Amino acid sequence: MRIGILTSGGDCPGINATIRGVCKTAIHHYGMEVIGIHSGFQGLLTKDTEVFTDKSMSGLLNLGGTMLGTSREKPFKKGGIVSDVDKPALIMKNIREIGLDCLVCIGGNGTQKTAAKFAALGVNVVSVPKTIDNDIWGTDFSFGFDSAVSIATDAIDRLHSTASSHKRVMVIEVMGHKAGWIALYSGMAGGGDVILVPEIPYNIKNVGATILNRLKKGKPYSIVVVAEGIVTDRGKRAAAYIAQEIEYETGIETRETVLGYIQRGGSPTPFDRNLSTRMGGHATELIAKGEFGRMIALKGNEISSIPLEEVAGKLKLVTEDHDLVIQGRRMGICFG
Ligand code: F6P
Numbered sequence: 001m002r003i004g005i006l007t008s009g010g011d012c013p014g015i016n017a018t019i020r021g022v023c024k025t026a027i028h029h030y031g032m033e034v035i036g037i038h039s040g041f042q043g044l045l046t047k048d049t050e051v052f053t054d055k056s057m058s059g060l061l062n063l064g065g066t067m068l069g070t071s072r073e074k075p076f077k078k079g080g081i082v083s084d085v086d087k088p089a090l091i092m093k094n095i096r097e098i099g100l101d102c103l104v105c106i107g108g109n110g111t112q113k114t115a116a117k118f119a120a121l122g123v124n125v126v127s128v129p130k131t132i133d134n135d136i137w138g139t140d141f142s143f144g145f146d147s148a149v150s151i152a153t154d155a156i157d158r159l160h161s162t163a164s165s166h167k168r169v170m171v172i173e174v175m176g177h178k179a180g181w182i183a184l185y186s187g188m189a190g191g192g193d194v195i196l197v198p199e200i201p202y203n204i205k206n207v208g209a210t211i212l213n214r215l216k217k218g219k220p221y222s223i224v225v226v227a228e229g230i231v232t233d234r235g236k237r238a239a240a241y242i243a244q245e246i247e248y249e250t251g252i253e254t255r256e257t258v259l260g261y262i263q264r265g266g267s268p269t270p271f272d273r274n275l276s277t278r279m280g281g282h283a284t285e286l287i288a289k290g291e292f293g294r295m296i297a298l299k300g301n302e303i304s305s306i307p308l309e310e311v312a313g314k315l316k317l318v319t320e321d322h323d324l325v326i327q328g329r330r331m332g333i334c335f336g
Contacts, residue, residue, distance in 0.1 A: 002033040003287060004049070004100040007066040008040030008073070008107040008114070012132045012144030013268035014276040016060040016067050018106055021280020022128075023052050030288050035098060040107070041114060042073040042081050044091045049098060061273055064266040066106075074110060076117050088121065095123060102287050106130050108142075109315065112295060116312035119293040126286045127295045127308060128279050132264055135179035137314035138306045139297035143279065146271040148175065148263040149185040152225075155259055156190025159223060167220040169211055169246050169254040173228055173239035175263050180227040180318040182263070187225035187333075188324050194222065194334040196242065198229035199318040200325070202336025207242070208249025210334035215252070222252075278303050 026032040034052040037043040102124035105115040108131035132148035163170040180197020187195035232241035239256035294305040
């Protein structure tokens with residue numbers, strides 16, 4: 001059995017630990033061959049590959065980024081590195097020529113969609129959910145999320161001391177694309193006073209009132225955590241817009257921080273290392289059993305899998321009945 005493995009979409013902590021989980025299990029336990037495909041689906045268009053050995057897997061567990069490289073190449077869309085060819089047909093041909101019996105796709109929502117389309121064309125695909133955004137349908141958590149939350153929480157902790165020293169409002173914008181998971185989890189873990197997520201509509205007057213109420217209670221500073229995907233005026237960046245509106249509503253000096261790509265960089269947390277290792281191992285087990293067209297998922301503390309066609313095209317979003325939202329509201333945190 002010869003496995004091809006690729007990583008596609010934005011990088012995140014834990015990808016290398018997942019590659020290691022797949023590869024080591026494949027080589028040691030099942031005696032399979034593993035071919036690394038460089039730069040996501042782009043590497044399948046250009047046949048840019050390498051043969052993995054046990055030695056290739058050294059030093060990967062705590063290494064950030066992806067040792068295979070990644071791209072946002074979408075083979076079922078026009079454009080990209082080769083634009084004038086039938087890209088899916090070229091990839092099918094290259095898969096045959098490289099001699100791959102199956103393909104492990106490590107990626108986010110876009111990758112799951114592409115993986116589902118190749119599965120429908122008859123490729124033996126197993127995929128692993130990867131994103132700091134935690135917005136992949138069908139899994140409780142994707143690896144990378146815990147690491148991003150830990151980085152964002154540390155940043156919020158640091159903003160607390162400077163906010164209280166200067167009696168300012170500090171607005172911090174975190175990633176998450178259209179989902180508010182990073183804002184919710186880091187905002188709650190970091191003791192945010194206002195948490196704005198794309199899924200819950202906000203009224204800036206409520207945000208201002210929350211901050212002024214704190215002032216009345218002798219708390220002259222506030223921490224506002226905003227997800228990058230919230231609605232703003234005329235496409236303005238979330239943090240800049242909310243900071244400007246808060247200053248207008250409250251008259252309190254307000255500063256903004258955009259955390260950016262730091263959330264995606266560096267070493268995975270122990271939780272993500274172990275989740276990646278488990279997901280990688282289970283992906284190889286699915287291949288050994290011949291169960292293709294499925295995405296690995298974490299449900300509770302169990303690793304299982306679900307059909308790719310159930311995942312593709314859906315988003316897992318924050319809901320108002322999430323326990324962190326309920327408990328946060330009871331504690332006086334403003335969600336908008
Ligand atoms: O999906 C992960 C993510 O980091 C999002 O949180 C963010 O919106 C997006 O990727 C950034 O994309 P890019 O790497 O293309 O700038």
